[in-house]
Amino acid sequence: MALPEVVRAVNGRIPVLVDGGFRRGTDILKALALGATAVAVARPYLYGLATFGQRGVERVMTLLHTELALNMGLAGVANIASIDRSLVRFLIEALDADGYLSAPLQELWETLPPEYEIALEALEIALH
Numbered sequence: 411m412a413l414p415e416v417v418r419a420v421n422g423r424i425p426v427l428v429d430g431g432f433r434r435g436t437d438i439l440k441a442l443a444l445g446a447t448a449v450a451v452a453r454p455y456l457y458g459l460a461t462f463g464q465r466g467v468e469r470v471m472t473l474l475h476t477e478l479a480l481n482m483g484l485a486g487v488a489n490i491a492s493i494d495r496s497l498v499r500f501l502i503e504a505l506d507a508d509g510y511l512s513a514p515l516q517e518l519w520e521t522l523p524p525e526y527e528i529a530l531e532a533l534e535i536a537l538h
Contacts, residue, residue, distance in 0.1 A: 415496075417445030437478020442490065443497040 428441050429450035441449045458466030485497050
């Protein structure tokens with residue numbers, strides 16, 4: 411989780427731009443909540459360009475904007491300036507000192523049907 415450390419190190423002296431793996435509005439929301447000034451979305455942009463040219467790029471950007479706005483609304487955030495780290499608190503607090511899911515969250519997952527086990531494994535892999 412290098413982004414928060416970079417944001418702390420620059421201490422507002424320069425903008426923090428982040429790139430790499432941003433595919434959905436939720437990805438953008440989390441990056442902004444962790445302190446990024448802006449998020450680069452090169453691959454989705456290039457997918458749109460390669461498949462439908464300018465219209466494809468416009469569509470990709472519209473989808474990302476819509477997803478970001480929807481998720482901001484679901485999180486109760488009215489504007490970009492109101493996005494803060496509190497939006498990612500749950501996941502950070504759900505991890506133990508070694509970066510694995512904490513016991514209460516693990517217990518919750520164990521009460522879910524077996525098909526959710528794959529999602530839990532994917533989450534743990536993504537976090538490491």
